[in-house]
Amino acid sequence: MTTRLTNSLSRRAALALATGGAALSLAGVVPAAGKPLDQVLQAKRLRVGINPTLPPFGLFNEKNEIDGFDADIAREIARLFKVEPEIVQVGSPDRIPFLQSDRIDIVLGAITRTVERALVIDYTIPLHTQSMVVLAKEGSAVPINKPSDLNNKEVRLVQVRGTVGLPWIQANASQAQVTLLDNYPDTFRALAQGRADAMVDVFESIVIPMRAVQGVKLRVLDDVLASTWVGIGVQKGNHSLRDALNVALFEMHRSGFVNKAWEARFGSPMRTQVPVNPMF
């Protein structure tokens, strides 16, 4: 009987490996070529991936259409390219597969530039910056008045999974207890319900969601832990599109379009300005 189980297990293992192997080899034959600029111009449309759960970068407006700062930028790029913008909804885990499987031409959504990510996608020159800050709750058990106060095993942090605050916490506040949740509403609810004392995130991602929090007082500490640079993502190797986007972005920075759209959506100027630099 044990033999029968072993047989059945090894049959299952073989099947599993075969299935897994098939999935992997399928993934390997995804077309390698990016959708170059010519195809965008030929089709007369620029397909833009935007995450609508990141207000004010991406959001659903009252007509239930995707709107926000990223949509403003996408529409302006499409106008400069003389093509139609086609906004495609993407989420945090699937935005890169969308790009790689050629369902979108470019991806926005406050994608912080890192070396590791630059091995997978190509970035344009910076579109905007973000400032990493500490958001603390008034009246927490451990007083949090400066970033170094976070490195204490009594401090409970709550973070949105996959955001840039995590590497900073691992490096600078490794003693703190960290809970990772799925999205900003859940994270702010956890703060309000007393599950956590603070969070580390970019000011630009929390400024709008934190307004909806009721019942607790939240404050942003003055210290800026780091500035991060955000570009537009294109498929690795799609240099024809990236180069044209770079020139378009330079013109959008120089004309003041980016800052104007930013101030209209955020209500305040970008904390760290992107220098207008013709060399890129």
Place this chain on the structure above:
Amino acid sequence: MQLQFGQVLAYVPDFLAGACLALAIAFVAFVIGLTIGLLGASLHQFGPRPVRLAVRAYVSFFTNTPQLVQIFFLFFALPEFGVTLSPVQAVLIGMSVNAGAYLTEIQRAGFQSVRQAEIDAAVTLGFSRVQLVWHVIAPHVVKALYPALSNQYIIMTLGTSMAAIFGVEELTGRALNANAISFRSIEIFSLAALIYIGMTIVASGILFGLGRWLFRIRAGA
């Protein structure tokens, strides 16, 4: 696009730790659910009418609402009533209670399939209700329902992936973290899928061992 598995291999130990946590959560929730189910099926079989109705209400409530919503309630709504469960507690309780409802239903069917002659024999021998359930009915249920129980257990093992939403760092949560850092989505999720396949094989093995050890049951017999 070239897949670069070499770039994500460093995550394997972290993912395996997440897989162990997922297996542990599924195992504990399954054992608690099995116990709730045995109790529920016994009460439904032998209890007075109000108790039978209560069991039926429990089963129909928990099998007709999504598990995700049940756990969401435990995690985010209970604090409004002064009860704050940790992520692991909320997921464990939610999965156990949910599994308890399904396993009550599965075991009830098993109870009804026990031959009357066996029950009569046990009663003649002077078995109490508890002895009857443990020595006559339960072994029969485990034996007859091994495939159904095994399915439920596999569903629960894979179902632990939603624990990531509630801040439990199991395999899916860790895969999402790694994906956000590396952007190597296809490599990361393929790796996670392979580990899940391994987990279901381990989970089947655990269940087989458990049935054998508790009731001297042989799978497939």
